[in-house]
Amino acid sequence: MTILVTGATGTVGRNVVEQLVKRGADVRALVRDPAKANFPADVTTVKGDLLDVDSLRSAFTGVSTLFLLNAVVPDEFTQALIALNLAREAGVERLVYVSVIHSDVYVNVPHFAGKFGVERMIEQMGLEATVLRPAYFMNNELTIKDVVTGYGIYPMPIGSKGLAMIDARDIGEIAAIELVRRETSATPLPLDRINLVGPDTLTGAKAAAIWSEVLGRTIAYPGDDTAGFEKNLRQFMPSWMAFDMRLMSERFLKDGMIPEAGDVERLTALLGRPLRSYRDFVAEITAAA
Numbered sequence: 001m002t003i004l005v006t007g008a009t010g011t012v013g014r015n016v017v018e019q020l021v022k023r024g025a026d027v028r029a030l031v032r033d034p035a036k037a038n039f040p041a042d043v044t045t046v047k048g049d050l051l052d053v054d055s056l057r058s059a060f061t062g063v064s065t066l067f068l069l070n071a072v073v074p075d076e077f078t079q080a081l082i083a084l085n086l087a088r089e090a091g092v093e094r095l096v097y098v099s100v101i102h103s104d105v106y107v108n109v110p111h112f113a114g115k116f117g118v119e120r121m122i123e124q125m126g127l128e129a130t131v132l133r134p135a136y137f138m139n140n141e142l143t144i145k146d147v148v149t150g151y152g153i154y155p156m157p158i159g160s161k162g163l164a165m166i167d168a169r170d171i172g173e174i175a176a177i178e179l180v181r182r183e184t185s186a187t188p189l190p191l192d193r194i195n196l197v198g199p200d201t202l203t204g205a206k207a208a209a210i211w212s213e214v215l216g217r218t219i220a221y222p223g224d225d226t227a228g229f230e231k232n233l234r235q236f237m238p239s240w241m242a243f244d245m246r247l248m249s250e251r252f253l254k255d256g257m258i259p260e261a262g263d264v265e266r267l268t269a270l271l272g273r274p275l276r277s278y279r280d281f282v283a284e285i286t287a288a289a
Contacts, residue, residue, distance in 0.1 A: 002026045002062055003179050004092075006050065006083065007069035009037060011139055012098065015172020016067055016179070017043060023180050030059050050079035053086065060090035065183040067175060069098040070118075074240065077114040084121060094182040094189075095129040096175055097122060101164075101195050103133065106251045110244045119193075128188050130178040132171070134196035135257040138281045139168045145285055148219055154208035155232070157224045157249045161256025162206075164197035164263075167276035171196055174270055196267065197259040199275045207278070214282045226250050 003020060007013040008029035020027045021040050031037045034045040048055030050070065060066075066087050070076045080097075087095070099115040106112035122129045136158075147155050174196060182189055202210075208221035230246035237245075267275055 001064040001183060002028050002044075003065045003067065003183055004028045004030060004059060004063040005067045006030045007067075007071065007098075008039070008045075010069065010071065011137070011168045012171050012175070013067075013069055015169050016175045019173045019176030020179060023176060025176075025180060025183065028059065028063065030056075050083050051075065053082065056083060056086045057090070060086060060092055063087075063090065063092050065094040065096075065179055066092050067096050067098075067179055070115075072111045072241065072244070076111060077117055080114070080118040081121060084118070084125060084127070088125060088127070093128050094185075095122065095127050096178050096182065097129055097131050098171075098175070099131050099133050101133040101135045101197070101257055102251075102255065105255055106248065109247045109251060110240075112248070112251075123191065127191075128182060129191050130182065131191070131193045132175060132178070132196055133193060134171050135164045135166050135198065135259075137168050137171075138165045138198065138276075138278055141282065142285055148211050149215065149286070152217070152219055154204060154211055154219055154221050155229070156204065156207070157226050157229050157253065158202070158204045158207065159224050159253035159256065160203045160205070161252065161254070161258065162201035162203050163252060163257040164201045164259045165257075165278055166196050166198040167281055170198075170267070170271065170275055174267065177270055194266070195260055195263045197257075197263050197275075198278060199264055200278055201256070201258060202278055210279050210282055214279065214286055224249075224253050226253070 003025050028044045030048045031045050034047050037045045046059045048059045070080050099119055103112050103116035204221040208219045211219040226246050226249045230242045233242035
């Protein structure tokens with residue numbers, strides 16, 4: 001019985017692999033370049049791509065459970081649908097899929113709408129699945145650390161509704177718990193959705209205040225300039241992606257990423273420990289500077 005992990009070299013995927021190995025699972029990692037994978041010796045790496053049908057057919061041989069994570073790319077939706085169809089063809093029915101919180105609310109944001117479409121397909125196919133719906137990753141803050149420390153501003157336009165940011169290490173551990181639960185179940189388990197959130201719901205002002213506390217100097221929140229955000233992003237990512245991120249940030253301002261009642265308690269019970277806090281994450285990444 002083998003668990004196939006896609007996106008295995010990414011921020012979340014590596015944590016999933018690590019947590020599965022800790023739990024004694026038989027792990028197969030789908031990677032584009034096995035030579036660069038650098039996994040523990042007992043992890044099997046297979047070369048493949050989510051748009052390469054032949055490589056996926058080979059990767060699915062002998063697999064019982066799938067961890068499906070798609071990167072934010074123009075053909076993300078197509079990748080997911082091909083993977084799900086080939087998984088079913090291979091007899092793989094147990095699945096953990098990484099969607100996003102409020103995928104049914106942020107309907108105009110391309111990478112949210114695509115994930116919601118995949119959720120609907122999972123339902124229609126009748127797959128035994130856990131759909132994980134993470135909020136904004138704390139780990140994204142690594143990309144703005146130098147701006148915060150160098151210019152004294154918190155540049156993400158996240159608004160005043162609040163985002164329940166979560167650490168990718170918590171996502172990886174929860175995913176591994178769900179993968180093992182489905183893998184080891186003697187009977188089919190029903191479709192389940194889990195919102196993945198952090199312990200605190202952070203506004204732009206609150207995030208800036210936490211950075212101020214950790215750094216011991218004032219960090220300002222300049223406001224909700226989504227157009228400026230898009231312009232800055234275009235310096236290091238394609239224009240379509242920068243616009244996608246701008247649309248997402250506009251939904252931050254309008255809707256936030258707010259947990260539902262009981263979300264934090266459910267995750268705490270699953271993990272058997274408290275969720276990692278934003279303040280601790282900021283302290284960790286600034287101490288490592």
